[in-house]
Amino acid sequence: MDAMTARLQPLRSFVLPGGTAAAAHLHLARTVVRRAERLAVRLAQEEPVTPAALRYLNRLSDWLFVASRMANGEGRDDLLWVPGAHRSADG
Template sequence: MKIYTRTGDQGKTRIIGHDVLYKSDKRVQSYGMVDELNSFVGLTIADLSDKTKVFAEELLEVQQLLFDCGSDLAKSPNQTKRKFVFTADNKATEWLENRIDFYTEKLPKVQKFILPGGCKTAADLHVDRTVTRRTERSIVDLMQDEPINQEVLKFINRLSDYFFTLSRYANVLEEVEEVSYRNSRIIFR
C-alpha cells in the first residue's frame, strides 16, 4: 500500500464516506486539530519523569480516545452506514470526570489563577490543555455549520479540565510549587 494518494496535490483530502474536501474545510481542520493534540499527548508521554510515569497508561488511553474522536469528526454527515465510534456508552467523559475527581482530592486548594508551568510534565500538560481548548473551538466552529457527534465535543471539553488537574498533580509529585498569577483576585472559593 502506498502512503501517498496525490489527492493532496490539489489541496484536497477524502474523508470517511468518500466525500472529497479542501484541506482548509472546517471538518478537516477539526479532526486535524485532534490529531495535533494527540501528537502533543504523545510528546508528554515521552517526557514523563520517573515520578510522573504513573500517568503513562492513562495518557495512552486518552490517545486511543482521541483517535476515536478524530475518526468521528472525519465522518461525512452524508455517511449513514458507519456509526459513530465515540458514544455515551463508552463512558469516556465519565471516566475523565472520575480521574479529575481522583486527582483533585490529592491537590491543595487553588484560589487564584495559576501560571502554566512548573515541572517538565506539568508544563507539557498545560500545552496539552491549551491545544485542547483550541481544538474545542475548532469543533464548535464546525458544529455551527454541520452536524457533529456531540459526545466528541463533551469529551474534548472535559479533557482540558483533566489536563489542568493532571498538571497540578504532576507538580505535587515533583514537589514543585505552583506560581499564582500575581494580579489574580481570589477566583475559586
C-alpha cells in the first residue's frame, strides 16, 4: 500500500466516490468495509472482539481507498469535493 500511496498526488480535498467503473466499485466496497468496522467497534463495547480484526478492517478500508485512487489514473481522475460548488444562489 505504501508503494501505491507514493505514486499518488497529495490530497487537498475530499475524494468523492466515482470515476472509473473500477474505482466506483472499490469505493462501494470501502463503504461496506467501513460499515462493518463501525459495527465491529459497537460490538466490541458489548462482547470481546479481537483487536486484530478491528485493525484489519481499518487497513482494508485504507487499502480500498488507495486502490480506488490508483484505478482513477493514479489519482489524476479523482472526483474532488469543491466546497459550495453545488449551492444555489439563494442558499
